[in-house]
Amino acid sequence: MERSRRSFLKLVGISTLGLGTLSAVDLLDKVDLRAQGFGPDPKALQGERWALVVDVEKLDEETTRKAIEACHLVHNVPHYEDYEEEIKWIWTDTYEHAFPGQEYDYLAEEVEERPFLLLCNHCSNPPCCRVCPTQATWQREDGVVMMDQHRCIGCRYCMAACPFGARSFNWKDPRTTYFKDKEPPNPRYPTRTKGVVEKCNLCAERLAEGSMPACVEAVKDTKAIVFGDLEDPHSEVRELLHEHFAIRRKPELGTSPNVYYIV
């Protein structure tokens, strides 16, 4: 009796497990879409390594504000008063904080007080993508460090890995807080949900339709932020780097940032 009941229970257990696995496999089986397929928009901007060159002297307060506002409006970025919960795609900080270790006591006042425009560097060797356990963040072939909010589990490992503070976490739901009583400004772009990481996506959705990133577009007439392909020797960014001395943030870490600052 003892024996047979035991083996019976084992059998039942194993068969349930087997059936469960079978039906799970069944569910995972993809449906045949019959469609002719997917492709990029023919208008999409094509590049091998997108980069931004920021001309610091051309970025006065007004231009900086315009660039930031354009980004935040187009991506429905909430503005939280509490620094600890802030969401930052593009923001400013002083030289001392943007380039720590490079400051000295007798830094020109003009440089010391000037706001530096900071954003995701879309590094060529991005540590955030290296650490992500679900490939929710990864690097595209054109160099854009993308973020898939559908897949992010909110472990925040990428935030620990990013040496530039470019990643923000949705500690709370923007819909029930910042956008509770006001409409998200861009009805054509999603907001985020609580518990996922977000950051600058180099306007991947705009590049796909052939437009420049919103920040670049917003200050186009000043040429303070220039966007282009570093692998293209005739691109505007290459020309600028050829003519001017530029610096990058924390190059010693080997992440190889693709945002350059002409100082």
Place this chain on the structure above:
Amino acid sequence: MLETALKGSKKYWLLLLILFGIHGAGATAFLYQLNKGLTVTGMSRDVSWGIYIAQFTFLVGVAASAVMVVLPYYLHNVKEFGKITILGEFLAVAAVNMCLLFILVDLGKPMRALNVILHPTPNSILFWDMVVLNGYLFLNIVIGWVVLSAERKQVPPPTWIKPVIYLSIPWAVSIHTVTAFLYAGLPGRHFWLTAIMAARFLGSAFAAGPALLIILCLIVRKVSKFDPGREAIQKVANIVLYAMIISIFFVLLELFTAFYSQVPGHMHGFVYDFVGLHGHGNLVPWTWAFAIMAVVATLMLLCPPLRKNETTLAIACLLVFFSLWIEKGITLVITGFIPNPLETITEYVPTLPELAITAGVWATGFLILTVLYKIAVSIKEEVGA
């Protein structure tokens, strides 16, 4: 064997009830966190990991309790450990369970946790941590259960379990190494970017896990008819002593490199911990508590009469446990975020819901531990070990 956990004294049930109560409070707080988001914690965009991940880090160390009795017993035939391997293994099971729960409560989207398996990513250390922790949990449940069942039937354990036991030894090393790699491979986090991180993790793990095991052995002897054996406890005490000395040595190595080189990034974390940085010093009292407790515990264990007296030994083990709890379970993780990559300082203080969830996870772990120890001890009593 589970039935032995269902028959117990009033005190046993009372303990389970209390632990279950704390678990319930934690679960309620977790539902609140799930509803509001991690905004209910003290974490911020700068200190983006807090007490949850810190507890996880510490508890990976506690799981070392198993290997430190299994290795001497099976590889060096240290007979005294035969009676307590099961206690080490079951403590490891409870500790790894807590580790997994702490990771789960830290996730912004816990319902998507299985994405780690659905989209396996070998270049992520967190993926490997998931693999080694679950593997270690599985190994210890299987080994503990099979060996204990055999003991109950008074027959030698089946031969197939031997290779599994041997596998569990390097596997134990892997959980500390991989957990250390979570931190030691990040550019721009100077406090963590140190090649001896994995060695430090092993050192402190081999002290903290066995120290708790000694305390538990002393409790088991008091509340049951099973005696883990004075000799076994003394031998574990030696392990704790050596591991503690090595741990302190490793911390001193870090201090030397930071302060003799005078590289600011390497010094900042330690300055913040020991004296405070730019007027911020939340962790200063904790750091000194760690340092003082660690030194006092080591001196006590070094002194033979104090080590041989089980009362003073218990005190020394408590000091070891709590000092390393501060080091791995508070300061190591939080200091990694201070100062932030832009060299500004945001401090971190856990909130009430966060502490309730933390207590809830600990209670869940001790609930598992109590039930498993009840089973082990009942069987030891039954066979008159």
Place this chain on the structure above:
Amino acid sequence: MYNKGTIITGLVIFVVLFTSPFVLGLVTSGPPPEPELTAKAKQAKQCVEVKEFMVESHMQLLDDWRNEAVREGKRTYVATDGKPYTVSLQNTCMECHSNKSKFCDQCHNYAGVDPYCWQCHIAPKEKS
């Protein structure tokens, strides 16, 4: 068999509890609601694929759409009939099906599913 009475009572309680949601569902829910089409959707005659396919597999289609658009950067879908569409739930699907409550929610509520699309994606404004 030992403890016949207890075991059978236990089994009966288990079966009743286990099947209660199904029984309850059969009793309380009426016929499934029919998704309502907007004038614009009606005029288009066909969605990106044939109706039967859309009814049965819209969730897989959307899942593929999101992966192709976000992860592969392929934001144009060429349907079976050769017609191209911009891959976007928010801007393509909802442009025609601008009546989320009558087109999406009704059925989802009936079926007891709660897709998290709308936690982020913005639904078009409906005239109430």
